[in-house]
Amino acid sequence: MKPNATFPSHAWQTVTDHVCSLGESPFWHPHEQLLYWLDISGKQILRANILNNTLETWEMPSEPGCMAPAANGGLVIALRDGVFRARQWGGAMERLATLDYNPQHHRANDGKCDALGRFWVGTIDETRQNRNAALYCLDGRQTVPSGRPQVSCKIAPSAGMTTANGLAFSPDNHTLYWADTPSHTVWAWDFDVGTSAMTSQRVFANFKQKPDGWLLDPVDAGNGGYMGRPDGAAVDSIGNYWVAMFEGQRVCQFSPDGALMNQLPVPLQCPTMPCFGGEDLKTLYLTSARHHRSDAEVAAFPLTGRVLSLRVEVAGMPVNFFAD
Numbered sequence: 281m282k283p284n285a286t287f288p289s290h291a292w293q294t295v296t297d298h299v300c301s302l303g304e305s306p307f308w309h310p311h312e313q314l315l316y317w318l319d320i321s322g323k324q325i326l327r328a329n330i331l332n333n334t335l336e337t338w339e340m341p342s343e344p345g346c347m348a349p350a351a352n353g354g355l356v357i358a359l360r361d362g363v364f365r366a367r368q369w370g371g372a373m374e375r376l377a378t379l380d381y382n383p384q385h386h387r388a389n390d391g392k393c394d395a396l397g398r399f400w401v402g403t404i405d406e407t408r409q410n411r412n413a414a415l416y417c418l419d420g421r422q423t424v425p426s427g428r429p430q431v432s433c434k435i436a437p438s439a440g441m442t443t444a445n446g447l448a449f450s451p452d453n454h455t456l457y458w459a460d461t462p463s464h465t466v467w468a469w470d471f472d473v474g475t476s477a478m479t480s481q482r483v484f485a486n487f488k489q490k491p492d493g494w495l496l497d498p499v500d501a502g503n504g505g506y507m508g509r510p511d512g513a514a515v516d517s518i519g520n521y522w523v524a525m526f527e528g529q530r531v532c533q534f535s536p537d538g539a540l541m542n543q544l545p546v547p548l549q550c551p552t553m554p555c556f557g558g559e560d561l562k563t564l565y566l567t568s569a570r571h572h573r574s575d576a577e578v579a580a581f582p583l584t585g586r587v588l589s590l591r592v593e594v595a596g597m598p599v600n601f602f603a604d
Contacts, residue, residue: 402444512553556596
């Protein structure tokens with residue numbers, strides 16, 4: 281893909297007719313050749329066989345914020361009231377950990393596994409007032425005396441974050457990315473994958489705040505210079521960072537040094553998270569949100585809430601599996 285290349289929004293394809301309220305956390309399962317994603321407010325986990333055009337749904341007892349496949353089969357899932365392990369699709373849910381927050385006002389949001397199989401979970405302050413979201417790392421290879429996985433807090437509630445998003449790791453495992461959506465900022469840290477240490481925090485990308493009086497413009501989502509705010513993200517095989525711009529009608533692609541390379545227009549206003557999949561990892565899948573979107577927006581963007589796909593030139597990184 282050449283710098284500043286563009287795709288027409290109609291180049292995107294719909295993966296399924298299913299409409300999510302708040303689609304998130306997609307990943308491509310290389311062994312099963314299935315696309316997984318979840319619906320947070322719909323309290324569902326979903327998976328699709330793209331070739332056979334089949335879809336399975338699994339009802340959750342509370343909102344699933346993020347998930348990852350497990351090396352020993354099944355999934356690790358962060359629900360509102362803790363992190364759980366399911367050994368098989370639709371199977372029993374075993375509690376692995378309870379994170380240090382009040383589930384009445386907080387829940388898990390964005391998360392995924394690192395290259396060593398630790399499950400990283402960010403949280404969201406649903407009140408949007410206390411700014412006490414956090415980032416946790418759950419290591420299933422090490423257990424505490426109770427026999428449960430070791431949990432460490434990597435970014436504390438006192439850091440002033442509101443909505444954890446944009447988590448991704450560079451291909452060489454030397455950089456960790458994380459965003460606070462309301463701050464319109466993506467940060468990067470030097471990352472030691474062996475110790476999970478994060479150092480040298482810096483701004484990787486910063487986006488203009490929403491102008492006062494901003495209104496939906498189906499023709500130009502960037503009216504007033506507003507590009508949306510950073511939501512979920514993925515990294516490709518050469519280290520570029522792809523981030524869904526919620527309310528921005530686009531996915532932005534950044535080089536490893538933070539230069540904006542491309543803006544891919546999307547035929548809906550609120551994309552939420554991309555992932556790479558397909559046998560060659562050159563299909564970009566993208567979830568989206570319909571929850572709390574206006575009737576006018578849904579009318580302007582009938583694909584709101586769908587999962588979309590787009591063929592790209594650079595392969596993505598394969599999903600990391602949870603180790604336990």
